[in-house]
Amino acid sequence: xxxxxxxxxxxxxxxxxxxxxxxxxxxxxxxxxxxxxxxxxxxxxxxxxxxxxxxxxxxxxxxxxxxxxxxxxxxxxxxxxxxxxxxxxxxxxx
Numbered sequence: 001x002x003x004x005x006x007x008x009x010x011x012x013x014x015x016x017x018x019x020x021x022x023x024x025x026x027x028x029x030x031x032x033x034x035x036x037x038x039x040x041x042x043x044x045x046x047x048x049x050x051x052x053x054x055x056x057x058x059x060x061x062x063x064x065x066x067x068x069x070x071x072x073x074x075x076x077x078x079x080x081x082x083x084x085x086x087x088x089x090x091x092x093x094x
Contacts (some may be wrong), residue, residue, distance in 0.1 A: 014041075 002015040014024060022043050024030070031042045047055055054060075069075055076092065079085040 002017075004012045004015065006012055018024070024043050029044050029046050031044045033040045033042070076088045077085065079088065
């Protein structure tokens with residue numbers, strides 16, 4: 001188990017192997033919690049309130065369905081211009 005030193009302002013440096021394993025980069029956030037065994041540090045993702053809709057279960061389900069449709073080739077486009085896109089929409093059955 002690597003040993004880290006508490007530095008000025010009580011900062012520590014996470015060992016490279018741990019940063020890589022948990023994909024922690026400069027600017028990321030971690031949560032520190034005191035437990036019976038010691039201090040647990042967990043990576044967390046901060047979601048801005050105006051972007052929270054994207055991470056809802058309903059939206060993610062739609063994203064998965066769209067990815068599957070794209071993989072199966074069940075899409076039209078991309079288009080060179082809006083006229084071509086509108087013509088394709090008129091021909092598409094709903």
